[in-house]
Amino acid sequence: MSHKTIAEIQEEIIDEFSLFDDWMQRYEYMIELGKSLPLIDPQYKLDDYLIKGCQSKVWVFAEMNEDELKFTADSDAIITKGIIALLIRVFSGQKPQDIIDAELSFIDQIGLKEHLSPTRANGLTSMIRQIKLYAVAYQTQKNHE
DSSP: OOOOHHHHHHHHHHHHHOSSSSSHHHHHHHHHHHHHHOOGGGGOOOOOOOOTSSSSSSEEEEEEEEEEEEEEEEEEHHHHHHHHHHHHHHTTTTTTHHHHHHOOOHHHHHTTTTSSSSHHHHHHHHHHHHHHHHHHHHHHHHHHH
């Protein structure tokens, strides 16, 4: 299996969302994506891994696997779980530097932000920031090895 870039994965997501006529269908699809999220190990469902700035609880854990970051996550809210599932799909299995440099165009292109409440939109920003912070931490660690 060839490795997909962050841009290619975003294109796939944009194509998938374009198949739905309205936002109810898109929300249902996001809920389905959330259900397919690989379960986070319960040992990481601690405050240390909670994303600050989210209305609902969202845990994100990252670990280096060779030179790629692998993410697992969970949320206690179904829509939020769908949102983090999309982010994990985009970022998991990517190199830290690629995550740091990534421009997330798919969020605006599928109209996600405009269909989220202000608190959820803030939560989305917090999730992205935390994922990028993990990438920065691992990249810094790698540079010092």
